Amino acid sequence: MKKNILVTGAAGQIGTELVPALRERYGDERVIAAGHRTPLPDEVRDGGPHITLDVANQADVVAAIRDHDIEVIYHLASILSALAEANRQNAHAVNVNGLYHVLEAAVAGDVRQVNVPSSIAAFGPDTPPVNTPNETLQRPNTLYGIAKVLGELWGNYYATKLGLDVRGLRLPGIISWKTEPTAGTTDYAVAIFYGALREGRYTCYLRPDTSLPMMYMPDCINAIIGLAEADMAKLKHHADFNVAGVSFTPSELTAAIQRRMPDFEIDYDIDPLRQGIADSWPDSLDDSVARAEWGWRPTYDLDAMVDDMLANLSIKLR
Ligand SMILES: NC(=O)c1ccc[n+]([C@@H]2O[C@H](COP(=O)([O-])OP(=O)(O)OC[C@H]3O[C@@H](n4cnc5c(N)ncnc54)[C@H](O)[C@@H]3O)[C@@H](O)[C@H]2O)c1
Structure with missing residues (x-):
């Protein structure tokens, strides 16, 4: 076998x-x-x-x-x-x-x-x-x-x-601290944490109101x-x-980081390629089929994710 x-x-x-x-x-x-x-x-x-x-x-x-x-x-x-x-x-x-x-x-x-x-x-x-x-x-x-x-x-x-x-x-879009993403459209949601911890600032390539599903x-x-x-x-x-985790915009993620790092600053320099891709994707997902057929349930909301990312990345970048 x-x-x-x-x-x-x-x-x-x-x-x-x-x-x-x-x-x-x-x-x-x-x-x-x-x-x-x-x-x-x-x-x-x-x-x-x-x-x-x-x-x-x-x-x-x-x-x-x-x-x-x-x-x-x-x-x-x-x-x-x-x-x-x-x-x-x-x-x-x-x-x-x-x-x-x-x-x-x-x-x-x-x-x-x-x-x-x-x-x-x-x-x-x-x-x-x-x-x-x-x-x-x-x-x-x-x-x-x-x-x-x-x-x-x-x-x-x-x-x-x-x-x-x-x-x-x-x-x-998958958010994680161990390995950096390659060249996706949702990468800002990882890069923003590196920016926050290394320089206290980040330039985002998506508009502040771009809502995307993340996990x-x-x-x-x-x-x-x-x-x-x-x-x-x-x-x-x-x-x-x-499968849905949590949906948020760059501005909502920024606010969550600023609640923990009040001096964190963001500005925007829009990349038309990735903005166009993001605009063609959903803002949020209905995952009731996955929940019904095999019991899918996410555990991390925005605050739990931000806490865990900051804690682990600060150790990694020490
Ligand atoms: N990371 C995300 O946010 C995300 C979101 C949705 C779906 N996915 C999907 O999840 C899967 C894994 O994504 P990921 O984020 O780990 O991607 P990644 O880009 O980080 O890793 C993909 C790997 O594929 C390897 N690869 C490239 N060409 C290859 C080849 N010819 N032969 C063998 N390997 C090759 C690369 O070396 C790379 O390590 C993919 O199918 C991706 O589409 C990822």
């Missing part, structure tokens, strides 16, 4: 925290961390098996699944929103071809389950922005979002037609593992669950 877990994109913002959480839960030796060009952080590299894997290369993906006795995959390798707009070829190679390679190699290699995050980027400018329902008009206008919709539809297809258990969450990393890890472990018999959806 197959027994191991493969995590692609293991050096990324989510991978660096998901790998240790999976190792703690299922055993260090069972979790294979697959990095690419970004070096794996010490905790991930030293904590268990690790390999280098280019998901754009189908033969590499097939070999990783075959050679490491893989039962479950967490496919996190991705080119995020702003970076995808800047490099269409690489975005297609990783976000479209890479996912196809993982799904096909999983079917051929008898993998039991593939977990692959979608994103709020799977929505678009015509989507109802407030309390966006699970089932609604999507029509994203970014390359990253288009690939996410394809991933959701493929996930549902492989699950219902090919018997591969594919599961996925539409993650909001603190511990909730993100619980959501990913919670969905992966959910009872299949209770799931009507597969690769397209809305």
